[in-house]
Amino acid sequence: MRINQNNISSPGVHSYRHYANQEIQNGKTGKKRDQVEISAEAKELQQHPQWQIERENKVRQLKEQVQSGTYKIDAHAVAKSIYDYYARS
Secondary structure, eight states: OOOOOOGGOOOOHHHHHHHHHHHHHTTTSSSOOOOOOHHHHHHHHHHHOHHHHHHHHHHHHHHHHHHHTTTOOOHHHHHHHHHHHHHHH
């Protein structure tokens, strides 16, 4: 069987062409831009990272304790934390 342009009459092809022509007539080019919106809470967190300041202070204190040799590990607190973590899971 020989196939040429005149034998192609698939309804899907015609539907697509019709839809594409409608978009062109309506002025739509099919190009859309992505948009991202940041909530007010997220903007506030970016401006006032209080948790980050607290975290840096805690890390600095721990480093000083480790360097001076005064850092002591509370085995009971570590075990409780591990237990609580797996109990939630």
